[in-house]
Amino acid sequence: MNDEVNNGVERFGRFEIDFSRRTITRVSDNAVLKVSRSETHIFALLANSANQTIHRETLLKECWQGKVVTNNSLTVAIKNLRTAFSKIGEHKIIQTEPKLGYSIKEAALADDGYFQPSCKEDDISKHIEAHQIAESLEMREHPECIIEKQINTKSPKQSNSLFKRFESFSITDFLIVCFFFLVTLFACYQYLFFVDTTNVDGISVHYNGVALPNPVTTAITEHKTGDIGQWYAFPVGGLCERYKLIGVLNEHFIDVTSQVNQEQCHD
Numbered sequence: 001m002n003d004e005v006n007n008g009v010e011r012f013g014r015f016e017i018d019f020s021r022r023t024i025t026r027v028s029d030n031a032v033l034k035v036s037r038s039e040t041h042i043f044a045l046l047a048n049s050a051n052q053t054i055h056r057e058t059l060l061k062e063c064w065q066g067k068v069v070t071n072n073s074l075t076v077a078i079k080n081l082r083t084a085f086s087k088i089g090e091h092k093i094i095q096t097e098p099k100l101g102y103s104i105k106e107a108a109l110a111d112d113g114y115f116q117p118s119c120k121e122d123d124i125s126k127h128i129e130a131h132q133i134a135e136s137l138e139m140r141e142h143p144e145c146i147i148e149k150q151i152n153t154k155s156p157k158q159s160n161s162l163f164k165r166f167e168s169f170s171i172t173d174f175l176i177v178c179f180f181f182l183v184t185l186f187a188c189y190q191y192l193f194f195v196d197t198t199n200v201d202g203i204s205v206h207y208n209g210v211a212l213p214n215p216v217t218t219a220i221t222e223h224k225t226g227d228i229g230q231w232y233a234f235p236v237g238g239l240c241e242r243y244k245l246i247g248v249l250n251e252h253f254i255d256v257t258s259q260v261n262q263e264q265c266h267d
Helices: 037-048 056-063 071-086 121-141 143-152 156-167 171-191 214-221
Strands: 009-012 015-018 023-026 031-034 095-097 101-103 196-200 203-207 230-237 242-249 252-255
Touching: 009 037, 015 037, 023 037, 031 071, 037 056, 037 071, 056 071, 056 101, 196 214, 203 214, 214 230, 214 242
Parallel strands: 203 230
Antiparallel strands: 009 015, 015 023, 023 031, 095 101, 196 203, 230 242, 242 252
16 A cells, blocks of 8 residues: 555544554544554555455555565564454454455444443553554564664663673782683693694604703604604693603504603703
8 A cells, every 4th residue: 555645544434544643543432543554554455345355465565565574474463453453342353364364344344323432541541552562563674673772772770780890890800810811821822832843853743942852852762653753742831841742643642741751850
C-alpha cells in the first residue's frame, strides 16, 4: 500500500485508521491502538476486503513495500494486532484462513450499536505495549537502530559506575598486574625465545644468542644417539647458568639435561 495515497484518515465501519499517526481508533469510545506502519496497512487491506481471504504473499508484498521480509514478519505483525485489539475486548477481529492467509468479517466492522466496551478508560494508556511489541519487529530488521538506542539511553549512573571501577584500581593492583606480566615475559624468554642458530660439529642448535658453555656443547657431541639432528639449548637460571638441553628425534622431544655437567660453572 502506498503512503502517499493513505497518508490521512480512513474509516472502516467501527474503526478509523490514521496512517500518519499509525493509530487505529474505535469510534464508539475513542479507544486508540498505537501500531506500526506495516500493521496499519495490514488492517486496512483486510478491512477494505472484508469477507475475503487475503493471501500471505499479497500482505507481504503490499504492506512492506521496498523491504525484504519473511513469513515470520507477517506472523509477528498479526500477533501484535490481535494483542492490541484483545486489550479493548476485540478478541476475534482477525480470522486465520488455514494455509491461505487472513481475513476480517464484515460483521466485525459493522457499527450496529450492540457493542459495549469492556475496558476502563484508564486502561487505554496500556495499549502502548502493543506498539512496543510491534516496533520490536522493525528493530530486528534494522539492528543499527538498536545500537543507536542503546548508546543514547545509557544512563549517567552507568557512566559513574564505570568511572568508580577505574578509581578503585589501586597501586597495589597495578603492581600485581605488572609482576605477573614480567613473570610471563620471563617464561616466554626462557622457553620460547630462540633468537639464533649455531652449529656444533655440524649439528644445528637453537639457542638465545649467548655463547653456549663447554658442558652443553660436550653433551651434544658426546650424545650416544647420533640420529638427533636438531637441538634446543636455553638457560634456566642459577649461579652456574644451568642449561636445559632438548633434542629432536623423529619429531619427538628428548630431554638430555641430565647428561650436561652442570657443575662446571666456567669454561
